[in-house]
Amino acid sequence: MVIYLGRQRIMRRFIPLSIPNFEGNEKKYVNDALEQGWVSTGGAYITKLEKMLADFLHTENVAACQSGTSAIHLSLVEAGVKPGDVVLVPPLTFIAAVNPVRYQFARPVFIDCDDSFCMDPEKFRQFCEEECRFSEGILLYEGSPVKAVIVVHVFGNMADMESIMDIAESYNLRVVEDATEALGTYYTEGRYTGRYAGTIGHFGAYSFNGNKIITTGGGGAVTAGAGIVDHIRYLSTQAKDDPHYYIHHEVGYNYRMTNLQAALGVAQMEELPEFVRRKRRNYELYEKEFEDFGLAELLPFRDGTCSNKWFYSLEINRDKISASMREIITLLEQEGIQTRAIWGLINEQRPYEGEITYKLEKAPYYASRILNIPSSTQIMKDEIRFVSDKVKQVLRELAID
Numbered sequence: 001m002v003i004y005l006g007r008q009r010i011m012r013r014f015i016p017l018s019i020p021n022f023e024g025n026e027k028k029y030v031n032d033a034l035e036q037g038w039v040s041t042g043g044a045y046i047t048k049l050e051k052m053l054a055d056f057l058h059t060e061n062v063a064a065c066q067s068g069t070s071a072i073h074l075s076l077v078e079a080g081v082k083p084g085d086v087v088l089v090p091p092l093t094f095i096a097a098v099n100p101v102r103y104q105f106a107r108p109v110f111i112d113c114d115d116s117f118c119m120d121p122e123k124f125r126q127f128c129e130e131e132c133r134f135s136e137g138i139l140l141y142e143g144s145p146v147k148a149v150i151v152v153h154v155f156g157n158m159a160d161m162e163s164i165m166d167i168a169e170s171y172n173l174r175v176v177e178d179a180t181e182a183l184g185t186y187y188t189e190g191r192y193t194g195r196y197a198g199t200i201g202h203f204g205a206y207s208f209n210g211n212k213i214i215t216t217g218g219g220g221a222v223t224a225g226a227g228i229v230d231h232i233r234y235l236s237t238q239a240k241d242d243p244h245y246y247i248h249h250e251v252g253y254n255y256r257m258t259n260l261q262a263a264l265g266v267a268q269m270e271e272l273p274e275f276v277r278r279k280r281r282n283y284e285l286y287e288k289e290f291e292d293f294g295l296a297e298l299l300p301f302r303d304g305t306c307s308n309k310w311f312y313s314l315e316i317n318r319d320k321i322s323a324s325m326r327e328i329i330t331l332l333e334q335e336g337i338q339t340r341a342i343w344g345l346i347n348e349q350r351p352y353e354g355e356i357t358y359k360l361e362k363a364p365y366y367a368s369r370i371l372n373i374p375s376s377t378q379i380m381k382d383e384i385r386f387v388s389d390k391v392k393q394v395l396r397e398l399a400i401d
């Protein structure tokens with residue numbers, strides 16, 4: 001980072017956690033959209049981005065929208081989630097994955113994660129089997145229909161979708177894959193070999209927020225079956241039936257992506273394979289740096305998948321380090337390194353206090369142990385070494401003898 005003190009230019013090393021990369025055609029396409037005058041929710045870049053996403057994901061249908069949150073919300077609307085329904089959700093992820101349940105006045109039930117941070121299929125199954133009643137094709141929890149499950153592919157990892165889809169199918173549940181962090185992750189083994197995160201469940205949601213693997217500033221997308229995506233697109237443009245006469249038969253939303261955002265997105269999609277390549281290479285470099293380091297372990301991604309390796313997770317060894325995450329993060333910040341803790345549990349956040357949780361063990365375990373380290377696509381080899389050395393130095397200083 002360059003800091004200016006008066007006219008003096010001072011170089012100070014600052015390594016951010018995850019910043020956007022605009023090395024491609026971003027300016028060219030955004031300027032083009034501006035020159036054409038297509039800046040709002042109409043324009044060729046939107047349909048081009050949808051086509052590029054569909055081709056990349058080997059799926060037919062994608063609707064571009066304003067954010068990952070709106071993509072999840074539209075999925076729940078389309079899944080028929082109504083006030084009073086139950087939706088099964090994860091406790092250890094970004095709160096945006098769960099808030100849309102409340103937008104529908106439905107009730108979240110928090111199911112624990114496994115070691116990939118994604119939903120634990122065994123606990124999901126136990127909850128359905130032991131806590132619910134399946135009657136006339138409807139799963140009921142305390143008398144309320146359980147309609148859907150939101151499965152988040154955390155940090156570019158992939159949930160155990162084979163098990164999750166089997167359980168969901170046997171109880172007639174809609175599966176919303178929150179693939180906001182996992183664009184580019186796919187299965188290399190099993191029934192879903194070659195299938196990308198977000199294209200297995202009934203709905204898949206992506207985010208193009210500033211820290212994601214590609215960004216449109218803010219933005220997102222949904223994939224689902226053909227007619228369903230068309231209806232999602234319709235809902236996202238205020239459910240306008242007719243371009244000229246303002247006829248509406250449903251309550252719609254202002255959730256459509258703009259052409260300006262999509263212009264950025266088209267340029268980013270051109271770069272996506274390179275971004276994924278760099279994320280994977282950088283992960284391997286960190287892996288070598290943290291090999292056999294007893295105070296923290298770089299966690300792997302699920303076997304049988306090829307992850308986009310969007311975010312890197314160091315598990316702090318709590319037998320040896322009792323310092324708080326805040327303390328670790330502050331010390332690293334003083335060294336010019338931006339890190340962050342994994343999220344606080346959603347069920348402990350004020351809007352969700354008192355909601356039902358089911359067998360939470362792994363989620364609280366990881367909530368106090370995971371530190372995310374810099375993972376931008378621009379990070380250089382020597383910066384990875386610098387980060388690793390400083391993290392090790394700080395942890396050694398904090399270690400209990």
Ligand SMILES: Cc1ncc(COP(=O)(O)O)c(C=O)c1O
Binds near residue numbers: 066094152178219
């Ligand atoms: C797991 C998860 N779900 C949902 C979202 C929401 O996406 P957006 O910020 O695009 O609304 C994000 C990212 O921000 C996320 O990380």
